[in-house]
Amino acid sequence: MERKRSVRRHRRGERSFAKRCKDYIRHFVAFLFSNLGIIGLVIGYTMGGALIFRSIEKDYHLQVKTDVVNAKMKTISEIWNFTIFMNPFLEEEYKDMLEDQLMNFQTSIVRSVRKGYDGSRLSYSEQWSIAGAFLYSLTLITTIGYGNITTHTMAGQIMTIFYAIIGMPLFLLYLSNIGDLLAKSFKWIYANICLCRWCPGVASRRAERKRRAEKIRYYSEEDPYFNERLRSEENEDQKNECSSNSTEESVEDSEESYDVESVTVPITVCLMIMVGYICFGGFLFCKWEDWRFLEAAYFCFISLSTIGFGDFVPGDKIIGHSDVDEVLVDEVFELRFVFCAVYLMLGMALIAMCFNLMQVSETLYTYFLCLSCNEARIYRLFFTTINILKIFQQ
Amino acid sequence: MSRYQSRLEIGELNPPSRCLRCWRFTWKTITCIFSHIALITSVVAYCAAGAFTFEALEVENEKEIKRSIKGIRQNISNHLWRLVVESDVLDEKNFTQNASYLIQNFEGALIKAMTKEGWDGEEDENIVQWTRTGSLFYSIVVITTIGYGHLTPKTALGKVVTIFYAILGIPLMLICLSNIGDIMATSFRFLYWRVCCYVCTKPKKPRRSRSGRSSARSSERLSRSRNASFRRSVRTSTKSADSGFGYLTSHSDTDLRYHDYGNRRSLSRNRISQTSRYSDSFVKRGQSVPRTSGKTSSLDRKKFSNRHAAKDSENFELQAFDKTPILCNKYVIKEGELNGHSIPGITLREFERHLQLLSPENLDVTHDDIHQHKGDTRRKKSPARMNPSPKMMTPLGYGYKSKYLDDPDSDEEFYYDDVYYDVVKQRTRPVPIGLCVFLVMSYIVAGAFLFDYWEQWGVLNAAYFCFITLTTIGFGDLVPAKGVSQTTNETTTTVTVSIALCSLYLLFGISLLAMSFNLVQEEVITNVKSIAKHLELLRVMMKKNQIMNSHNI
Structure with missing residues (x-):
């Protein structure tokens, strides 16, 4: 009898413990999805992705680098051999030979650039450093997709697909939450x-x-x-x-x-905010990088509209100057990437905000348009646009 | 235009003649086709204009870069030659060091040309990337926001033009895609419910029995609605976890309702015949419905009932107007309150329309119920198939709980009765999410095999390409017609063909994605939010309550 009771008590205690655990977990998850937590969640997810992608892709990238070095060595040794064994030393012939060799070297370089070779001579994989991989994950889940850093192994590509499937809704949630706020x-x-x-x-x-x-x-x-x-x-x-x-x-x-609630911010103000943010970004990036103002503004626009060509990529300056001290490079590189990531996340939230603001005024506007002229067509067009915009943008 | 007519027609309540209906149908089809065609044509024209502009702007620059590559190589070989000639003794170590320095420079120049200046690794000046087709592809890639980045403007003018081109083009493309997605969704829904389900349920009749059950259920709910609404409102106020299902945030909620509203309007045309058939009985029926709702809500929400009771307890019309679906949008409520019902003409008209829209539906439910027990013709079954609310059709096995009933917005807007929800929800017949996901997956897989065949990429690479393209990430590490011209000396026609095929693939794929979004968005949003709500994740409810409290003070 007593034992039973104790067992029951024990069970009750267990259950309450489980319940408490559940409560804690729930509170934790609730915090994660709240306004503040979602930022941490997105950053954490991106960091996790960065580590995973780094571990997958780093070796392949180093392999590509060593391939390039080998090709270079081979080219030089062949030129040397030809120079040694060429009997009548004629300029024409020698230059033809050089042309041939350089052409071969050029094709091999082109091939390895397509495989993600970026020309850095450093012994470690700069592309897949923590910061680089972080930027890769961020561009993946924001669907910007610069394409300066891409996965080339099979595992990396499969991982990319699944990472994006989970990450994109997460980022959309971030955008809608922060945009609302x-x-x-x-x-x-x-x-x-x-x-x-x-x-x-x-x-x-x-x-x-x-x-x-x-x-x-x-x-x-x-x-x-x-x-x-x-x-x-x-x-x-x-x-x-x-x-x-x-x-x-x-x-x-x-x-x-x-x-x-009922304040409608005029669309012009929203547009001004967006343009102002892009100009601000242009100013900022033309200070940080070696770009002109127009290029920097172009980069900001291409990034924030999630087009993401990848012709201008943050961290360019550092990659270009490869004679800089390694440690310094790593630090500055990371700092730039972090600033860029912050700029992107804030900017996309800002654009979501602008869409949010414009949407309110647009729905109101279209509603009265409908009432006044019974033209459901425009209204539906607007509605579908807004909906799709929301789906794509938020 | 056609919708306007249909609305008018419902207002008049005259049974339209067959000829008139036929003419109207053709008119609707024609306007529909022309409006869509006009939109698509404008997008195509926009792309074509972009193609010409960008080709004119960029092609010279690209040729210049191609020429410069040759110059770089000659420069390097000159340097090497001088190195050999000028050195007195050919020492291997010394030579290797100098040569490696030169070749390093050469490599740097090549990489710079490739990554910064957009050189594609091809030296032939006749094969340029900025051909007409290439520029067309570039415009498509820009306005769909895919942005491969294999082709980028290098001149300052090109960059500026790209910015403005994108600002105009992206919304245009979105409108077009959403329109196409709309059409595709409608036709797909039609195909699925009319053809597939009819065919597959004909022998076994499981779908039919299901719909019969659900319609019975909905009619049961209809009868229960007075009690149920009260109970549910109590549940919302106590904020139990159960009440969280079907929770939506304020603005998405609004949009969805708007959507329903629009759908209802658009579909109301199909209802004309039934309206006319039931025209004699619906007025009575329609009056009874809002009145009950008014009562229930006055039980639930003291504030509103107080207000309206104080205002005019006799005039149930205005009260019912506040409960009718015209107020489904919260902004509208606000406006109404702000103006102090300064637009009575509109409100009355709207109210009448909603009565008319409400009642035949109710009758449909009951009639179909009766008819289905008898087991009658197909004509009667078609509205019955609308009856199951989306919840019943989900493969995920959610309950049949209507999604807006336990909406926290109901603190302010809880004056729809269950009937209205049923009516609205019956309008959109959802297609199971699984089917849409399967459709998209199979599209990606098909694309993988097609691109593997066209470009010899390998299946995994091609699937990766399709995924990256359709999600508009667009890395650009794999781009059509890039490898082709590199490996074999193909003519430009094959390049053109493969670019055209790719752009067709991606345009259709994005509209397919838009379609499946269109089909599943309500379900997905509701499910996600309900899960979120279940975990008490969303704070909007609390905020709403705070606002309400501050109002009450």
Whole structure:
């Protein structure tokens, strides 16, 4: 009997422990998917991907490098042999030979560049350093896909496919979460700063309304009857508008929600934000890298629109100057990559925010368009566009 | 245009003649085809314009680079020659050192030409990448945001033009693709439900029995709706884990509802005959539905019922208007509140329309129920097949719980009755996710074999290429018609053909992806969000509640 009870108690304790565990796990996962956690999750996923891809691809990359070195050695030794054993030493013949050899060497170089050879002479794989692999993972899940670093082994390619299948929705989740957050905060900023200060007529009215709302909130805590008194005053003020208590409530509601939800940021502001961010990026990258401003802005646009040609890639400067000290290279290289990654993640979230903001105004706009002219066609077109945009972009 | 007409028609409630219907159908088809054709033509024209522009801008630069390669090589061989001639004694070690330095330089120059200047490794000036086809391919790659990067503009003008070209082209392409995806989704849905399911369920009739069951279920829900809605609202307010299924964030939710709204409108045309058939009885029926909903919601949500009861408890029309689907969008509610119902004409009209849209559906449910028990003709079965709500059809085995019922938005917007949800949900007949995934997978596999055949890449490489292309990642390490011209001295026609095939493949594939997104998006979003909600991951609900609380204060 006692044993049974103890067993039961033990079981209960176990169950509660399991439940607690479950709770902890749930809280942890909830944190991971919350606004702050999702950033950590994306970064962690990218880091994990970086390590995996590095371990898979590094050896192959080193192999390609040694192949190039071998080809070079072979070319030189053949030139030497020819030089030694050429009997009548004629310029024509010798240059023909050189042309031949160099041509062979050139094709082998072209082939290894296609296999991912980047021309660095360093003993370690620079492409698949931690930072490089990090950038690879990031470009993979953001679907930018620069293509300067690509996998060439079979395992790497299969891994890429599965990594992208999981990673892309994760990044979309990040974008939608952070985009929402940014959109809300931007709306708040826009409503509080831009709208209230810049246009005097509207501002005074708004300030008045706001003050009244604050008054209500302030006094309603201290004096329970004040609310009604104020309301009766307001009723007198707005006799034509409010006839009963209930409508007034709705008016108050609209005032409350005015700041948060119902502010529509004009599309021009959104566009200005995007252009400004690209220009800012252009300025930044033309300081960091050896690019001109136009090139840097072009790079930013190509990256943020997820086209990702890969003709300009961060870290170019360092790869070009291969005489720099190795340790220094590694450090600077990583720093650049990290800055670029931050720029990309922030920029894509910002663009998601802009889409979010534009979407609200567009839906409103199209809805009234529909109401006014009964033209469902435009509305549906807009809707499908927005939906697809959301799917592709967020 | 046609939809406008259909809406008007429903408003008039006259049974249209067969001729009129036929004419309208053809008119609709023609407008549909022309609008889509116009869109596709504009995209094609845009691509063609891009092809001409970029070819004109870039081809000279590329030829210049090709010429410079030869110069580099000659320079190096001159250096080597001088090295040999000028040295008095040919020492192997010394020579090797100097030669390796020179060759190192040569290698650096080659790599720079390849990675920075866009040299493709080919020296023949007649074989350029920026041909007309190449530029066309480049424009497609830009506006689909694939961005292989095997061809990139090198001149400053080319870069600027690319930026503006992409700004205009990407939305255009998206619209076009979504349109094509829409058409494909509609036709695929039609194909799946009308042809496949009909054929495959004909002998065994499992689908039919299923639909019968589900329609019975929905009718059961119909009868239960008063109690159920109350219960559910209680559940939402207690925020149990169970209530989390079918949770959606505010804006995606809005969009989906918009979608339903649009669908409903578009499909309403098909309902004309039924509307007319039931026109005598639906008014009564339609009136009863919103009234019950009004009651239930007044039980649930004190605030709204208070407001409306205080306003006009007698006039159920406005109240019902607030409960009718026109308010499915939260912005609309806000507007309505802000304006203080300053647009009564619209609201009344909308309300009437929604009544009309609601009622025949209800009747459909019941009628089909009856008819199905009798086992009747196919004509009657087709609406019955619409009855199963998407949940029932999911292969993942979710319950038949309607997805918006336990929406946290219902704190504000809980005034749809179950009937409306059923009605709306019945409109979109979903295709199982598994089928769509299978479709995309098989497309990738087919592409793998095709590219293996065309380009001799190997199956895995080709599958990798297809995946990277269709997800618009676009690394560009494998690009069509690159290896061909390298290994064998092919003529330009084969290059053209393979580029054309590839662009066709990727355009169709992206629209296929858009189609499958279109088909499964509701399911996927709902499932993901429900899982997320189950883990209490999303905080929107809390925020909503906070807003509500602040309103209540």
